[in-house]
Structure formats: C-alpha cells, structure tokens
Amino acid sequence: MSQAAREHVVVINRYGRALAPYESYIDHDTVAVSYISVPAAAAEVPPTAASSVVVETSGALVNDADDRAVIVDAARRLVERHGPLCAVVALHEGDLDVAAEVREALGVPGDRPDDLAPFRDKYEMHRLATEAGLRAPATSPARDADDVLAFGARHGWPVVLKPRGGTGSTGVRRLSGPSEVHRIDPDEDLVVQSFVDAPIVHVDGLFDGRQLVVPRVSRYLGTCMAYETGRSLGSFELEDPRTVKAAGDVVERLLGALTRRPVVFHAELFDLGDDEFSVVEVACRAGGAEIPMLWREVHGIDLLEVAVGLQVGRPLEDLVGDGTTDADAVGGWLLVPPQVNRPCIVEAVDTAGAERSAASASVPAPGTMIHAGGGYANAARFRFAGATSQVVEEQVRAAAERVRLTCVPVPEDVLVLVGSGGEAYREYAMASAARKARVSLVNRSPATWQRAYCDATYHRTSAEGMAEIVSSKVAELAGGPAVGVMTWDESVVGEVAQLADEIGVPGASAEGVANCRDKFRTRTTLEREEGLGVRFRLVHDLAGGRAAADDLGFPLVLKPRSLAGSAGVTRVDSLAQLEQAYNTVASSGFPGLMNEAGVLVEEYLDGTELSVDCTVVDGIATAANVAHKRVGYAPSFEEVGHVVRPWRHEPWAGDVQELMLKVHARLGIVAGVTHAEVRLTSAGPRLVELNCRLGGDFIPLLGELATGVDLVGCAVDIALGRSPEHMPLRDSVAQVVFLYPERDCVVAEVDMTGCAEVDGIHSAIPLARPGQKLVLPPRAAVGRFGALIAVGDSVEETDRALAEATTRAVFRAEPDD
Structure with missing residues (x-):
C-alpha cells in the first residue's frame, strides 16, 4: 500500500511508550500515524511514526484555549502533509476536549465537544445524574464569592469548590465556612458542591452504550485531595457481590444518562453504607494512577488499547472478545508522595520491604525533582495482586504505613547545565546535581528522562542557540540566587568555558580548555616544564x-x-x-x-595507568579521587573497567598530587572538576591527558561509593562559587567492569536483572538496546552491552561479586557480517 493510500490517524500524546505503546495499538506500517506531542513525550514517539510535531503548550493539565488553537493548527499541517484524517486519538483527560475540537474542525468521525460536555462539565454531569434519579451532592456554578456564600447558606458547610472542567483533584478545595471564601477570579470556571463525609469507591471498566462490561469496584485508601497534601493514596478491589452489583448499577445508570456511545470509564462514588452510593463524578477515559497497568497485568485487559480502538472506529466486541477476565485475581495499588511542599528533591526512599510483596514497584531515585502541581508520576508506586480482597487490602495498608519518601526543598541556587549525556551513563550525575542546585538543562535533544531532575529544560539546536539560552537565563536570574554554568559533555566543554568567561561565573577558562582539548597544545605547553614533558x-x-x-x-x-x-x-x-x-x-x-x-x-609511557579527578579552586588543584584503569583490546586502549581503592598512603600519592598542581597551573585551569589520565612510569608520574570535565565510565560514582566524596556535587559547588566538600569519609573499594560481545553484532536481547541479585553488586546497567549494532575496538570504541558496579571492603571481594554477576548476564545477538 502506498504512502498516499494509507489512512491517516493523529495521536495527541502526553504518555511514554511503556504506558501507551501506540505502535502495538495501531499498525504503523499500514496506517500513517502522526503524533502531536508535548516536549516531555517527544522522544517517546515510535520511529515508525509518519510524522512527529512537538507543541509548546501552557503546561496545564487541561488544554486552555491557546493550547487548543496551537494543537488544531498542528493537526491542519499534518493533514497537508499526509492527507485527510480518519481518526484522532487522545488518552489523557486534558486532551479530550482538543481532540474533539480537531475532529469538529477537520470533519473527522468521533466524539465532538457536545458529546463530551456531559463528562467534562461537572455541573451538567450532576444535573443529568439528578434527573436520572441518582443520588448526588447539590451542585451549582460558582462565578464569584457571593455564589459560594449563598450556596453555603442554602446547603450548609463545609462545601467543595472545584474547576468545572478540571481533571483529577487538581484545583479542588474544601471550604469549612464563610471565613475561608476569598475572591474568585472571574476567569475561573468553577462549581460548588455540598461536602459529603463518606468513603469513596471507584468503578472502572467498559460501557457498551447500554450496560457495563467487565466492571471492577475498588475502595480508595485515602483521598485524591489528601494525596495533594502528602498523604498516601491507594485502592484495593472489592469482591462482595452485593456491593459490586450496587455500585455497578449506579454507574450504569449514570453512564446511560450521559451517553449512548461505547466508552472506557473511570467513575467515583460516595459509599453511604448499606450498599447505597452517591455520584462523585465519572470520566470517559481510563483511570489514572496505576489503574491501566493493574488491569493490564492482573486482568489481562489493556484499557488504553480499548480506548484507542474505540477512537479509531473499532467495535468494542472486537477489542475485548467475550469480556471475561480472571475472576479469581484481585488487584490493588498504592502511591506514596513526598511529605513536604512541592517542588522538592527526593533525598531517600525507605520501602521497608514493600517491593517484595508487590507485584510491581517503581521508586523515584534520590535526586529526582518532584515538581509543583501534583501528579502521580514521581510518587513511590506499587501494584499488588492476590487471591482475595482481604489479602490485597492488607498489603496496601501495610505499605502505606511503612513506605516513606523523604524529600527536601529544592535548592535556591541555579545551575545551568549544558548537555545531559546518555541516561545509562549520566543519570546518577543528574541526580547528584539536582540535590545541590535547581538545574536548568540546555540540551541538544528535547528532554525526556532528564525532566525528573530539572527545574527547567531548554532545547537548543546550535552553538549559537546554546549561548543565547544560557546568557538569557543568567541575565534573568541576575541579582537573585547564585548562578553557575557547567557541562560534563566533552563536545561542548569549550563553548561552555567561553560562555563562563564572558558571563563572569566560575569555570575552567576558555584558554585552559583549549590547551587540554588539543593534545598537541597540551604537549607543547608542558614540554617547557621540567618533569612534565613527554x-x-x-x-x-x-x-x-x-x-x-x-x-x-x-x-x-x-x-x-x-x-x-x-x-x-x-x-x-x-x-x-x-x-x-x-x-x-x-x-x-x-x-x-x-x-x-x-x-x-x-x-609510550610504561607503568600503571590511573585516572585522577581533581577539584580546582582559584587555580589550585587537589586530587580527590584516583581510579586504577583496566585496559583491553590491545593495541587499542579500550577502558574495560576501573577500580577505586584506598590510595592516599601509596608511595606515589605525593608525586601525583604535585604533578596535578603543576599541570593545572601550566595549562591554565582555574576552576572546576577535572579528569586526568596518568601513567606511573619508572621516571615518575606523567600526564597522558587532562579533561576539563567530570570523568566518564561511572568513575565519579565509583569515587562516591568508595570514599563518600560526591565529585558531581563538588563540580556544582565550584560552578556556584562555593567551597567543594572533597574530604574522604571512608576507604572502601568500588569497581566497574564493562561487558562486551565476542564479536561485532546486532543486539537482540540484554537482560541483567539476575546480575543485580548477587551480593556486593551495586548496579547492573544495560548499555545496549535491541537492534543496536555493537562494533568492537579498534574499529569503534565502547562497544559494550552492559556495566556491572560492585562495592566491598577489598578488590578481591568486588572481583568475586563481579565474576559471579557476569555469569548471570543474558546477552543475545546476531552476528554482523
């Protein structure tokens, strides 16, 4: 089928591929699938997409009028490129309205704004529920404070004030009395409701236009409103047939009052006791939090796949078959948020063993930034499965009591970081930087995983664009908190040094970086100094x-x-x-x-090869970390591993420190953290090369694991004009080994989960993905498929752990002929 003959579908996307693998929902070979994505989801677009457009929106959970205009315009441009649309897909509730507007503007089948109004307008929803004879709290539009006061006087206090077209619990407020009623912005479209003091259940499943299909009723542990204030939120599925039927009957009548179209739904009801329920609200989308993953894993139904299928015009019966699920499986989930005001930085997570009882767990790493505005993504997240509701309830409650997400406020000082590097090799560094400063990332490609550690992200496409962004950011913050600029990306270290010089913030110096980047300049500069020449x-x-x-x-x-x-x-x-x-x-x-x-x-310089990481303040270099290199693939110098072990009492330690002082001074390095390669020759230590950035290959992480010195944190401190904390706290051993294929190949599978189970293994990190071509030295550098990091009291102890873990690595590949 030719490109021109293919049907054309647009996906309005905010999700990652792990949650919503659109390529498995729609055949991208036979259908031209275009994507309109927010920046955070841009890198998640499948490579088989026909087109991908990134739109800058307000960032609001629900698209405002300006956002909708931008997205409709993007859809028009995609139509010009790929032809008329046969469907528009949107899964996030905040995108449902704009998807309906795109359909109406471009004449595409599917829900229009009028079809969505009963779901998206909470006043209209409650009016229709009441007309259908269902119990629901009194609800009225709230245009100003007088409306709220009048409602409270008529129906009593407390009351609940919420956005009329919001999503989740964003913007929902409980007002205890008239004294808490303040001025209401006339641009806010709100409703006021009677407060109902009752537990809440949620009902999820499918509605075929007449009746519910495979509904599941769950009881919340906590509330969505309390979650926004730092309380855990979870739920567990109920088994009691009477309760399930009673709640399902209410939701079926409610949906029947709102639509005659098949929908995936998420409904919430007040549980009044004795199997009596009152309407909270219902959404025509899959539930949030862990609900879609729980259904996928426990019940074998992908609610998001069904939602996509309905939006592209497939019959519900084709999507769910006979509508049966595993009736014996009971699911539950839990989210543990930070207990301090957001934004904040994750300092530590104590799971208290909850991940062992959970079917699945996802815990934010220390250094992760949890942004203001709520949301579930950066909570500690757990999914549970069991044979009975009681078993799952006990698991959820136990985890809610024990799991703690310790967070600290976001630092005031701002670090403008240029270039993040790859996730596998540099996520630990992003996490360390985030604990030290409010990170603004300037990156070549749109940020994805990096957003978890950043206060702001900027996409630059050229050196000029980088300079403009960095300069404007520093100017914007002038007179406020301390501002620093740094990079660990070798490809931009020169440009960043030049910018630091121009802006007047601490940095290595542009001349010093030039002396190091050009190895010929390094040698010619050092040859005039006795003991430094090669x-x-x-x-x-x-x-x-x-x-x-x-x-x-x-x-x-x-x-x-x-x-x-x-x-x-x-x-x-x-x-x-x-x-x-x-x-x-x-x-x-x-x-x-x-x-x-x-x-x-x-x-050729004989002798042991070391890497030496130095902190440099006011031109004075101090050796803070030493790693012994393990080199392979002769005659190349491929670094196949590194070992950090106690070194300060070695006979060569003083000479190496003296060498570092001299080469940094001679080359003109005045500030920062540097990474030197040194050989311990028979004539004394000699410099192989000096890099004006943090070391790669996890060496700074090894240093922190072995000595307690956070080299990334030192680099951030120096960039912000602070004194680095480079005194060692302990003398342990940390070692990394890299795993290579036996020959050039194309990767089919990398699985290192078994490696992480070995005692002494700190990390087991896949470095290659399926489909990637690996080429061994000397034809290419770093043809690795994985990395193993071990920590112990001796080199022998870490050697044993690494040897055992290596045998557990699973690697499959096809020869590259």
Missing part, C-alpha cells in the same frame, strides 16, 4: 609518522589530536604496525567532536 611529534601523513618513529623509537602511541574516550588511540611496536594503524587513527571520530588536523605520535 617526547612527541605532530605529523600529517604516513611519511611524517615514519620520520617520527625514526626519531622517537618504538614502542609508540598514535592518537587523534582532539577526540575523547580513547577513540583511535593505538600502540604500535614496529614500523609495520605503524603503517597499518596510521590511516585508522587519522580517520577516527567521536560523536559531536571535530578532530584537529594531524596525528600525535608519542613515546
């Missing part, structure tokens, strides 16, 4: 390489002039090896970096 030549062709070899003698090291990560660095022991390796070294590359012309030919 014999070298810069050559521009193979003939020059031969001449350098004649002059310097073998063994030699060939290296690109200005790359990173050991890319292209090769040892040669003979003229034949030099001639074979030269072109490979000269043509090497590294993502995001331009290589300066020429190949550096250096004498």
